[in-house]
Amino acid sequence: MAELEDKVAALEARVRLLEDQIEIHRLINSWGPAVDTGDAAAAASLFSDDAILESDLSYLIGPAAISAMVLAEGHQSLIAGGSAHIPAFPLVRIDGDRATAVGYSRVYRHTDDGYDVWRVSANAWSFTRTAEGWRVSRRTNHVIDGGPEAPKLLRRAFEPDA
Amino acid sequence: MAELEDKVAALEARVRLLEDQIEIHRLINSWGPAVDTGDAAAAASLFSDDAILESDLSYLIGPAAISAMVLAEGHQSLIAGGSAHIPAFPLVRIDGDRATAVGYSRVYRHTDDGYDVWRVSANAWSFTRTAEGWRVSRRTNHVIDGGPEAPKLLRRAFEPDA
């Protein structure tokens, strides 16, 4: 009986880890539908209160700054032309109430005769489990341009956690 | 003992939900290999008998109409040039024997010097669990062109189920 209880406890931990993976994917994959529809509240809600969203384009701290970016003219103009922010299937690593992910993302823009691939980026995410569920605590994004910044982010996939 | 039985029953429900997620992904991800190889039967088999497949290009009802679309000249010509129908990792929501998903898809076409991104679309899927397993009961697809239709589909990711 004690052995069976141990087995069930081990299963519960493994199933929770699988569910955590799905929740992390949900956070990453919600960004596109949020920002391509201009839903600033949905975009901001993916991040923890002290989250940092940094890229070669901007450095934002906290959900209010992220919301403001979505509502700003630059982003609204991107949406008006037809945009698609699409992440690739990332490498996720979960460690208790913290998690990290590494992966690619792309921004496609509608043109007169199809689509341009405007940005292809490397990303490193950090996540934290809050009372309301998993949230992004940091996302670092850099365009892949032959320079050293994007490979530096991708290399984190093979590094032991700091 | 009763407590352990409850724990095992709860685990069974959670594992089933994870398996359902994988089956929904399988349905979504099978469309490309089916239509890019011209396998009309494989494409049709993903859908329930009363399924609707609608886009800015066509409105099809039932597996036979979907099969006919794959075999028609327009689609055959697309395949002959070299096509790739690639969905992004979607947001899936399961509720018993029904499920929904929201996500992007792209169609790449081979050209003389690489590939054109021909279509980037928003999609909303509905699924139903049948005696033979999960099937697509509705897929609505609209090209992302700056107009209101595609954002309307993407916004479903943040709406409570109807």
Next chain:
Amino acid sequence: MAELEDKVAALEARVRLLEDQIEIHRLINSWGPAVDTGDAAAAASLFSDDAILESDLSYLIGPAAISAMVLAEGHQSLIAGGSAHIPAFPLVRIDGDRATAVGYSRVYRHTDDGYDVWRVSANAWSFTRTAEGWRVSRRTNHVIDGGPEAPKLLRRAFEPDA
């Protein structure tokens, strides 16, 4: 009690299958971060000792040959310009200590005004569970160009295992 033990054993097998799926995705999704950063050791470590990596571009046998390809001038030149090897969400099938997957992959290249989609390919992978975990035992990749080779790979998604 015996019935509960059976239920737990069945759950353990189902959870292991879900974990295997995640490990297979991890192998497939690690290729890009390895080769786009020039990490030849990381790329080689994804493969079993007798692995074959074949495409319309090359035919490589074993981790040492794969490592050499990453270090060779052709690939280094690709990285220097800015490259992104991005697989799509594949169809994975697990059968004990063997597994297969079928799916698309793309290579994007940085240009002066954005990105070119250089290659869109069909892939068929085989995997084997080793003492160190899952490894790729074969990957066959062919560019989608309207010819018969790529559809032949994609069709494996609908074939019973050989």
